[in-house]
Amino acid sequence: MLADHQHGSSRVTPGDTYSRYVALGDSQTEGVGDGDDLIGLRGLADRFAELLAVTNPQLQYANLAVRGKLARHVHEEQLTDALRLRPDLVTVIAGVNDVLRPGFDADEVAGHLEAMFAELTTHGAVVVTLTFPDPARITPLARMVSGRVAVLNQRIRAAAQQYGVIVAETADHAAVTDPRLWGADRLHASPLGHQRIAEALASALQLPGSDDSWTRPVLPPLPKRGALSTATNEMLWAAKFLGPWLGRRLTGRSSADGRTAKRPDLLPVRADEDSPQCDGRTACP
Known part of the structure; x- marks a missing residue:
């Protein structure tokens, strides 16, 4: 599977297989929230690699993502290493950390995404990215950055269209x-x-085997939460997570400090049968 070099677009048809998958990005791609530093992180890229390996068990996979990275860091620190691995498939997921910074510059972020898309597709890789949900739909206190996320999504779509990058509209x-x-x-x-x-x-x-089931509601449905319970939950979240996060920003610290890529080289994909499994439809145990 190779990109169209002349137009920088990807020819993708059902049944295509890939042999060298490289993931670029920040904490989501690294896998934060899915495991921990003690047992190891799994995450969306690991899980995506496992789905790819169903079609090609010989798939090799590298993950260069590091938590806390801005779009410019992903571009400047991960792209060269990715190209060295000669991937035929790359995921690029970046920009959320930029949205959360006071000096968010949509043009700068889009410029870094466009540069990565252009370079990767020119070298023959199929590139996949995604859009991000409005954080205010997850926590009302994040309403202040809703507009930034909407702008970021617009810029992702425009850059993807320009370079033939595939977008998962999440x-x-x-x-x-x-x-x-x-x-x-x-x-x-x-x-x-x-x-x-x-x-x-x-x-x-x-x-092969993919469908739109990921868009369907999680079962069983959650019970309705009252206004008082919601407000209390928001205050507890702000105290436990928002406050410390703001403290790191004010002191110039980053979750990326001292971190390196968890999987810097291409390695065979081996699903760990002992790790907790999620089928994507019901809540994990």
């Missing part, structure tokens, strides 16, 4: 804001959320 489906798809910090996906994202990427890529 922004607008009601299911993606189910609390069970998000970790306690509401910034990172839960194991179930990571599985849903992997399935969305597979569907966008038209992998």
Whole structure:
């Protein structure tokens, strides 16, 4: 599977197989929220690689993502290493950390995404990215950045169209804001959320066996929560997660400090049969 070099677009048809998959990005792609530093992180890219390996068991997979990285960091620190691995498939998921910074610059973020899309497709890789849900639908206190996320999604779509990048449209489906798809910090996906994202990427890529089931509601439905319970929950979240996050921003610290890529080289994909499994439809145990 190769890109159209002349137009920078990807020719994708159902049944295509891939042999060298490289993931670029930040904490979501690294897998934060799906495992931990003790048992190891799994995450959307690992889960997506496992879906790819169903079609090609010889698939090799590298994950260069590091938590806390801005779009420019992903571009400047991960792209060269990705090209060195000569991938035929790449996921690029970046920009959310930029949205959360005071000096968010949509033009700068889009420029870095466009540069990565252009370079990767020129070198023959099929590139897949995604759009992001409105964070206010996950936590009302995040309403202040809703407009930024909408602008980021517009720029992602425009850059993807220009370079023939495949977009998994996860922004607008009601299911993606189910609390069970998000970790306690509401910034990172839960194991179930990571599985849903992997399935969305597979569907966008038209992998054999993929469908739109990732868009369907999680079962069983959650009970309705009253206004008082919602307000109390928001205050507890702000105290436990929002406050410490703001503290790191004010002191110039980053979750990326001291971190390196968890899987810098291409390795065979081996699903761990002992790891907890999520089928993407019901809540994980």
